[in-house]
Amino acid sequence: MNAYIQEKDMSQSEDENPEQEIINEVDALTMEIDKNLSSDLSNPDIFDNYTCPVPAKNGKLHIQNLADNSLSHLLTRSIPQSENFIISGRYSTKIFHGIMLDTGAAKISTAVHKQAQAYTSEFGGDIDTPTIGSLTAHFGIGKSSSLGTLEINFPIEDLIFHVIDAETPFLLCL
Template sequence: MVRNLNNTAALHAITKINLYAGNDIAKEASHLFTLDHRYGREQFQGIMPDTGAAGVSTAGKQQVTALYRIQPLRINKSTTGRHRIRFGDNPECVSLGDVNVQTPVRMIKFAVMPTNTPFLLYLNNMDRHSIYFNNVDNMLVY
């Protein structure tokens, strides 16, 4: 497989011929690719730093359900609809409410979204709680 990739890359670099032009495999809509099994309700996957494109810390409903098995959570549904977020080129989705999650740092509020996404910690929240990402050790430090 590696040899085939190397040969194809070399052929393209030299001749500019794209062997895969017209291949329908790549035309599948990107929103059809999901990580249902990874960010499902079975296992909590942790909290990931987010660049903040959404402007708020978010969590997919499935992952909120998974964390509920470890830590009692209650979705505050009085805040339903407060946030409207678009992940990539997918349709805009509306928040289902907020949930407060106890972390080693302190309690952090996440907007619950009807998506199969992990808990995403917005960079402004990281700054507010004096958290930074140590990219040498690949860990959040507080």
């Protein structure tokens, strides 16, 4: 921190206003959230984030949660436990929480059954049941067999998620 202050003091010319520089730096850290979060103008009920669409009613909550955690990390340099990033409760059939990126631990994309049902109720689609048992996923000391598959249309390509009965989020395997 001292090195940063010394560098700022040395790099600052006499005609610069220190108060204005602080205001400019704070402005760079702030973010305005547009009340109309929908990026799909043809369907204002959908908020399209980087990995999947989310109902517009939850879009502002997702962005605000990310902004809050980003600012907290910037100020404290602490990394909150992963459960701090869950917006509400465990996975249910009522609210689709989105899709998390999996860097390859599972080697296949999976979705918890309750969240697959929440997805299909929000965006349509069906769980394809002829594929029951085509996958057995191991999580910690437990395992779960596939209850079917769910195909989700992404901008790049359609993705297949194996639906399982476990307490995990949608995991998109990279």
